[in-house]
Amino acid sequence: GQSLEQPSEVTAVEGAIVQINCTYQTSGFYGLSWYQQHDGGAPTFLSYNGLDGLEETGRFSSFLSRSDSYGYLLLQELQMKDSASYFCAVRDYTGFQKLVFGTGTRLLVSP
Amino acid sequence: DSGVTQTPKHLITATGQRVTLRCSPRSGDLSVYWYQQSLDQGLQFLIQYYNGEERAKGNILERFSAQQFPDLHSELNLSSLELGDSALYFCASSPAPLGAGQETQYFGPGTRLLVL
Numbered sequence: 001g002q003s004l005e006q007p008s009e010v011t012a013v014e015g016a017i018v019q020i021n022c023t024y025q026t027s028g029f030y031g032l033s034w035y036q037q038h039d040g041g042a043p044t045f046l047s048y049n050g051l052d053g054l055e056e057t058g059r060f061s062s063f064l065s066r067s068d069s070y071g072y073l074l075l076q077e078l079q080m081k082d083s084a085s086y087f088c089a090v091r092d093y094t095g096f097q098k099l100v101f102g103t104g105t106r107l108l109v110s111p
Numbered sequence: 112d113s114g115v116t117q118t119p120k121h122l123i124t125a126t127g128q129r130v131t132l133r134c135s136p137r138s139g140d141l142s143v144y145w146y147q148q149s150l151d152q153g154l155q156f157l158i159q160y161y162n163g164e165e166r167a168k169g170n171i172l173e174r175f176s177a178q179q180f181p182d183l184h185s186e187l188n189l190s191s192l193e194l195g196d197s198a199l200y201f202c203a204s205s206p207a208p209l210g211a212g213q214e215t216q217y218f219g220p221g222t223r224l225l226v227l
Contacts (some may be wrong), residue, residue, distance in 0.1 A: 045215040048214040087153075093210075099216065
């Protein structure tokens with residue numbers, strides 16, 4: 001089976017930097033994705049790591065270490081609008097390819 | 112706006128009933144995915160279709176079924192509804208199956224189902 005662990009909640013202030021960790025256990029691993037979901041909204045894709053290292057997209061960066069089965073999402077220069085839930089997801093290859101999502105981390109950004 | 116549309120936005124029904132949720136993928140996307148999101152279970156993958164054919168199944172109950180039509184829209188049918196089926200149901204689409212040169216899924220706004 002698969003399991004992904006994320007902290008349930010993280011709090012930070014505007015302008016700060018926050019890191020959301022994700023550890024995973026899967027049978028077959030083909031990459032780690034991150035999605036953002038605002039309350040009442042749909043998940044939106046943020047980033048994907050297929051190889052070890054850091055991927056940067058504006059204020060957001062994502063890191064993967066396949067040997068440690070670990071990744072993180074780094075959010076810089078936090079803004080109030082970044083308050084949302086963040087999900088890591090792994091692609092699980094069991095003959096077909098589908099996404100398995102973590103339980104999500106709720107980020108609260110305060111002024 | 113992701114370009115994925117879902118109808119209806121809200122649905123209230125009674126236990127034992129049957130409902131159909133509809134999804135239209137982004138223009139040009141051949142792959143459609145269905146997810147269930149409840150408070151205690153997070154986002155659970157249900158089923159995937161690619162160009163009309165079922166490609167992957169997740170934790171989809173036997174009471175649930177889906178199909179993708181020639182015009183690529185998809186429907187998720189939920190029958191013999193139970194209180195525990197109350198959840199947000201999302202449809203997502205992508206041009207090709209995950210891993211075939213792309214990794215992004217585009218989610219629709221979801222259908223909120225309440226079973227009373």
